[in-house]
Each structure stands twice: as structure tokens, then as C-alpha cells.
Amino acid sequence: MAKMKSLLAFLMIFSIILISSCREQEPEPEEFEKGTNEYVNNWIYDNMNLYYYWNEDLPDKSINGASPEDFFYSLLSNQDRFSWIQPNFQELLNSLQGITLESGYEYILYNDPNNENGVIGQIAYVKNGSPAEQSGLKRGDLFTKINGGALTLDNYRDQLGNLSQNHTLTIERYDFENEEFLEIGDFELGAVQFAENPNHLDTVYTRNGKKIGYYVYNLFSVGIDTDSAKYAEEMDQIFEQFKSEGIDHLVLDLRYNGGGAERATINLASLIGSNISEQDIFVKRDYNEGLKQAFIDEYGEDFLNRKFVQKTQNIGSNLKSPQLTVLTSTRTASASELLINGLNPFMETFIIGDTTVGKNVGSTSFYEENNPDNTWGMQPIITKSFNSLNQSDYDLGFYPDIPLRDNSLVKLDLGDVNEKLLREALIYLAGSDEVSRQTKLQEISAKDLMGSMELKRRFGIYDIDLK
Incomplete structure (x- = not known):
């Protein structure tokens, strides 16, 4: 039931918890076939029963063949807004270290104040040493198109999927002298595994x-x-x-x-x-x-x-x-x-x-x-x-x-x-x-929809x- 090497030292504690748990313990089931959803779900439940902050809210143990994702979320307390699971633990660990497949910028999306169905992206900041910095992208730049497709309230979530691969942004930059945004062209941005x-x-x-x-x-x-x-x-x-x-x-x-x-x-x-x-x-x-x-x-x-x-x-x-x-x-x-x-x-x-x-x-x-x-x-x-x-x-x-x-x-x-x-x-x-x-x-204020962070x-x- 390993998760981190340091937890191996707590095998003794695990047995203490299992014995002292106020939850009625069911007999241990026969070993689940490796590689099956049941095998993974049993691992999920056992760890949640030991560690989960709201473990008293867990349902009684009943392992089934549901997808591990569905099984995990079925266990969560209604007080829990933050727990998650994902299929690849290495991607999880990378994300916690700030390593993701990206071009090296964070953005915020707003409703276009001049177009009821339009969406505007704004660069919140550009990461040091990233492809985005090398391309000349700047904080405050606006993008209205991804790969030539205009952003709208109907399609922006689908459009965002393109940002984890090589893509182009149509950029508008503010001209402080004339107090207006000017389109300065398409920026080609490569996606890399960036730390x-x-x-x-x-x-x-x-x-x-x-x-x-x-x-x-x-x-x-x-x-x-x-x-x-x-x-x-x-x-x-x-x-x-x-x-x-x-x-x-x-x-x-x-x-x-x-x-x-x-x-x-x-x-x-x-x-x-x-x-x-x-x-x-x-x-x-x-x-x-x-x-x-x-x-x-x-x-x-x-x-x-x-x-x-x-x-x-x-x-x-x-x-x-x-x-x-x-x-x-x-x-x-x-x-x-x-x-x-x-x-x-x-x-x-x-x-x-x-x-x-x-x-x-x-x-x-x-x-x-x-x-x-x-x-x-x-x-x-x-x-x-x-x-x-x-x-x-x-x-x-x-x-x-x-x-x-x-x-x-x-x-x-x-x-x-x-x-x-x-x-x-x-x-x-x-x-x-x-x-x-x-x-x-x-000041040109706009309604915040969401951000990449x-x-x-x-x-x-x-x-x-x-x-």
C-alpha cells in the first residue's frame, strides 16, 4: 500500500488505526485480481480509511468495478472541495513541482465588454526562460484567437485544449501613447515540458x-x-x-x-x-x-x-x-x-x-x-x-x-x-x-471568467x- 517511501515507517501505525477505528470492520475480502478496477479501488479505500480527514464520513467498504475516478469521488465528504485523483501519478507529482506541458505563460479569460458572446484572454504573466518569453509575449497582452479561431462563450473551453500543444495566439498589445489596443500579429508558441x-x-x-x-x-x-x-x-x-x-x-x-x-x-x-x-x-x-x-x-x-x-x-x-x-x-x-x-x-x-x-x-x-x-x-x-x-x-x-x-x-x-x-x-x-x-x-474593467492557474x-x- 505504498505511497511515499516515508510512509513505510508507519506500517505499525496502520495496524493501530485499523484496530482502534470506530467503523465496523468487514472481513478482509479475497485478493483482487491485479490490474483491475477492483484492485485499485481496494487500494483507494484502504488509504482513505486510514488517512482521509473526514474518514468518519466514508461509506462502508464495498469494492466494485467502477472506474477508480468515479469510485474515489463517491467516497468524498460533502465538506471536501479539494481532493482529487488522476490516472498517472507521475503527472500528479510533476504538477506539484510546477512541471507541465505548456508554453510558459498564465492567462485570465474575460467577457469581451464590446461583444456579448466574445471572450478575451489576457496574459497574466510570462514565465522566465520559457518559449513564451523567447517569443516576446508580455504581461497584459490580449489574445482573441487561438490557432486562428475566435474565442466565444460557446467554444472557449474547447479552444483551451489547444494550449498544451504547439499553437498560435493572435495578440493585441496596448499602445499607451494612443491609448488603444493594436493587433500585432500571430505568435507561434511551442509547448514543452516546462519547469x-x-x-x-x-x-x-x-x-x-x-x-x-x-x-x-x-x-x-x-x-x-x-x-x-x-x-x-x-x-x-x-x-x-x-x-x-x-x-x-x-x-x-x-x-x-x-x-x-x-x-x-x-x-x-x-x-x-x-x-x-x-x-x-x-x-x-x-x-x-x-x-x-x-x-x-x-x-x-x-x-x-x-x-x-x-x-x-x-x-x-x-x-x-x-x-x-x-x-x-x-x-x-x-x-x-x-x-x-x-x-x-x-x-x-x-x-x-x-x-x-x-x-x-x-x-x-x-x-x-x-x-x-x-x-x-x-x-x-x-x-x-x-x-x-x-x-x-x-x-x-x-x-x-x-x-x-x-x-x-x-x-x-x-x-x-x-x-x-x-x-x-x-x-x-x-x-x-x-x-x-x-x-x-x-481602466478598462471586464468580467473575469476563469484563469489558467x-x-x-x-x-x-x-x-x-x-x-
Whole structure:
């Protein structure tokens, strides 16, 4: 019943849980034929019965030949908005590391304000080193056609399927001098298996005598794979630079960060947190009663806690109130929210943007690595998160201190001091700067339909290590 190597150590715990479970246990059925749906479904049920946060809501065990996908979703509690399963566990693991078949850009779709049935795509950001960056695609570019076909409310979902292969986008770019969008042609974009570096942008602004660090972080990932720490090491270097420059405030841009790994979240929190130590709790995990008690019996109460780590690059003690300003959107989720909640007891956080998703639960990946008879991977919710003050009341999201929707069709590059949300943060922290505000942006608001971020399996993930 392997899923991760670390779970093999819990075979003893499994037996404890099975014995102590309040569910009436049925006799073990005869072994299911390998490679059948029944075989996979039995694996699904056994793991869900042991780990699923709402395992008391599971139906009685009854293995049938339904597709594993249908069987899995039939088990979920009505409190569960986030668990999923997919046929290929390696694709699941890749998605959690930010590796997908794509051209290297994220987009948001809007209703065309000038065409009732029309749909407009807008580039939210372009990933560093991607085919999209090499082609010259820019944040704020609009696309009205994919492979020459116009986007409409009737066909856009089908059209989006073309974006995971080589494709063309018909691009319109805003002319700031004439204040209008101009079509600049078709961009040919190749699709590759691309690993996104989450450390998208970092810089320091000096305004009215204050130094303000700005960090755009788009995915909680420590490295390209589970054995790599490349991205975490880069993050440490970024904060070493912030520290050496003596920043007074930090603006953390999580608008496009839908979550990721707990390890990366703890690393970032440990770089930012004020007056923290390795003894301070960042997050408390709650599990189903059987699993929680088994962990306590085996390892003690402290096993349920995850603490900050010692980082020489920590800038928390150097920051002035408000120490952390977070830029958010309706796509800020899960591990991003975990970060805010975990830091709240230790420092003043200030949010500018839109209400976040509201995910205060976490999951982990279940798969059988070397079993050709079961290639499925599932990501069920197994824990609920609390901070050191036992707070977990963000299931409806974090509401911003300054509400500001980023839904204009006219957008500047991330990092531009006149970019809508960053400009608001800089004004709030250090007052206006007439030099930087000379660019007056035309607001062309549109109704947000959906974005590519929430279509990715990694969206809404708070992925934990059970060790």
C-alpha cells in the first residue's frame, strides 16, 4: 500500500488505526485480481480509511468495478472541495513541482465588454526562460484567437485544449501613447515540458527615504523534484540580498500563487518572521482521530506541530510596521494562505487585493511507485491547519485591508512602480512619488471568467510531508 517511501515507517501505525477505528470492520475480502478496477479501488479505500480527514464520513467498504475516478469521488465528504485523483501519478507529482506541458505563460479569460458572446484572454504573466518569453509575449497582452479561431462563450473551453500543444495566439498589445489596443500579429508558441521557477521577480525600491523589498513568488516549491532544493536556495539568496540592502518593508506578491509544498512555505515564513526561533510553532496539524492518536502514541504531541527553522537570512527583525504587505487575488490559495495565517501571531500583515480562496486543509500524494498494476495517484485531504494561536478561521478566505481588484484589461509589467497593486502598496508604505506616478493608466474593467492557474492540478495545494 505504498505511497511515499516515508510512509513505510508507519506500517505499525496502520495496524493501530485499523484496530482502534470506530467503523465496523468487514472481513478482509479475497485478493483482487491485479490490474483491475477492483484492485485499485481496494487500494483507494484502504488509504482513505486510514488517512482521509473526514474518514468518519466514508461509506462502508464495498469494492466494485467502477472506474477508480468515479469510485474515489463517491467516497468524498460533502465538506471536501479539494481532493482529487488522476490516472498517472507521475503527472500528479510533476504538477506539484510546477512541471507541465505548456508554453510558459498564465492567462485570465474575460467577457469581451464590446461583444456579448466574445471572450478575451489576457496574459497574466510570462514565465522566465520559457518559449513564451523567447517569443516576446508580455504581461497584459490580449489574445482573441487561438490557432486562428475566435474565442466565444460557446467554444472557449474547447479552444483551451489547444494550449498544451504547439499553437498560435493572435495578440493585441496596448499602445499607451494612443491609448488603444493594436493587433500585432500571430505568435507561434511551442509547448514543452516546462519547469517553472517560482522565484519570479525580486527588487528593492527607495521611496521617501524608505527601502521596500518586492518579491513575486508564484508557487511553493523547493526544487525541480522532491530531492532538489534549488528554488529554496535561490529564495535564501534573495532574502540575503534584501537583508544586505536593509529593507524597511516587504511586499510579497502572491496574486498568482495557488499553493504548493509545506516545506517551501516554512522556508519562506522562516525568512520573513519577526522574533521567531526554532522553538516557535508555524503550523499545528489536525488529523482524523485515529491517525492523530496513533501519531501521538508513537511520537508524542509535538509531532503534530511544524516549527520555524533557523535562517541567517531572516529579515523579520529589521522590518518596520507593517512588516509584511501581501498582494492577493481570488487565485491566492492554500499554502499562500497558510503562510499568512502562520505569520499572523508574530508580525503585522497587511493585505492589498482581493479575497483569497479559503483553503485551510492540506493533502499529500498517494501512489504505488513500482507497481505497474496501479498507476493512479490521489491527493486526498488529510489534515486541517492551525497557527500557534489555534486559529484556522480562513475557510472563507482572507479579506483584504485595501480591497483592489486587478481586473483591468490594461496592465503594466510586474515590478513597474505604476502597476496597479504594487503602486497601491508603495503609496501605502511610503507615500506618493510624483515621478513614478506620471503614467496615468486607463481602466478598462471586464468580467473575469476563469484563469489558467486554477486549471492546473497544483492549484489550491498545501502538500505536506508525513515525517
